[in-house]
Amino acid sequence: MKTAIVTDSTSYLTEELRQKHDIYMLPLLVQIGIDSYQEEIDLSATEFYDIVRESEDFPKSSQPVIGKTIEVFEELAKDYDAIISIHLSSGISGTYQSVHSLVEEFTNCQIYPFDSENSCYVQGRYVLEAARLAKKGIHPDQIIQQLEQMRSRSQAYFIVDNLNNLQKGGRLSGSAALVGSMLKIKPILHFENKVITVFEKIRTQKKAMARINERLGEDLAKVDYPVIATVIHANVEDKGRAWMGELKALYPDVRFELSYFGPVIGTHLGEGALGLTWTEDVERNCPEL
Numbered sequence: 001m002k003t004a005i006v007t008d009s010t011s012y013l014t015e016e017l018r019q020k021h022d023i024y025m026l027p028l029l030v031q032i033g034i035d036s037y038q039e040e041i042d043l044s045a046t047e048f049y050d051i052v053r054e055s056e057d058f059p060k061s062s063q064p065v066i067g068k069t070i071e072v073f074e075e076l077a078k079d080y081d082a083i084i085s086i087h088l089s090s091g092i093s094g095t096y097q098s099v100h101s102l103v104e105e106f107t108n109c110q111i112y113p114f115d116s117e118n119s120c121y122v123q124g125r126y127v128l129e130a131a132r133l134a135k136k137g138i139h140p141d142q143i144i145q146q147l148e149q150m151r152s153r154s155q156a157y158f159i160v161d162n163l164n165n166l167q168k169g170g171r172l173s174g175s176a177a178l179v180g181s182m183l184k185i186k187p188i189l190h191f192e193n194k195v196i197t198v199f200e201k202i203r204t205q206k207k208a209m210a211r212i213n214e215r216l217g218e219d220l221a222k223v224d225y226p227v228i229a230t231v232i233h234a235n236v237e238d239k240g241r242a243w244m245g246e247l248k249a250l251y252p253d254v255r256f257e258l259s260y261f262g263p264v265i266g267t268h269l270g271e272g273a274l275g276l277t278w279t280e281d282v283e284r285n286c287p288e289l
Contacts, residue, residue: 003134004080008064008095009039010088011124012262021131024072026064030263033057039263048263049235049271061264063095077109082140084112086127088119091194112140114147117194121230121259122156122277129282154279155219157199158189159208161272209243212276213250227254229278234261235271255281
């Protein structure tokens with residue numbers, strides 16, 4: 001069975017990785033003032049933060065145009081028997097639901113929508129694993145089962161420089177943002193039930209990063225499988241690399257990577273945000289699949 005792998009732009013897989021693993025991408029849209037951009041096509045992460053810094057308009061994001069999604073799926077249906085389409089959490093975007101609504105329209109090519117219940121590079125890890133298994137000819141049902149296991153073994157924590165973007169983007173209540181600003185806290189955020197919530201309230205970024213380090217250590221002490229972790233940054237690569245170096249020293253058995261918050265997620269988290277995600281390192285744990 002020949003299976004195509006599709007994701008949206010918030011997985012933040014580089015063009016090089018997408019081409020190498022035959023991954024197809026549906027770009028989400030970002031609007032700044034009167035200008036609209038396709039994330040990762042018309043607008044890079046660095047360009048986004050530069051524009052927003054100089055703009056008086058708060059950026060807005062939206063899901064891929066449904067017509068474009070249908071066009072991509074119709075083209076893939078000519079060459080593939082199935083499509084696994086992996087998307088950011090349905091709790092913060094309608095992208096997954098839009099893809100799910102197309103399932104019955106494609107009778108000659110079965111569509112398997114997958115809700116990452118997360119975003120960014122933890123979503124990207126699911127995409128890379130799906131692509132790896134698809135190349136081996138694994139049936140889509142079995143690939144979805146593997147992704148579900150990875151999802152159950154994944155964690156993601158984020159630290160924002162301030163709470164303004166989350167408040168303006170409707171991802172945090174106004175009162176919570178006000179309290180956070182008054183107390184100068186650096187809340188640790190995570191995904192819970194598919195939405196972004198506060199995990200813990202910490203006074204400084206340094207202490208918040210140390211607490212996330214602890215959370216990784218707590219998980220490592222409980223699991224019996226190898227772990228891969230990703231440090232993610234919002235246009236603060238130096239800070240991201242420094243944190244990754246600290247983590248490597250603490251947990252030498254973990255495989256670490258560096259990624260970034262692109263325009264859509266950056267719209268909600270803001271410049272200066274940092275994150276750490278981890279999941280099962282399936283390439284080491286299940287090489288036979």
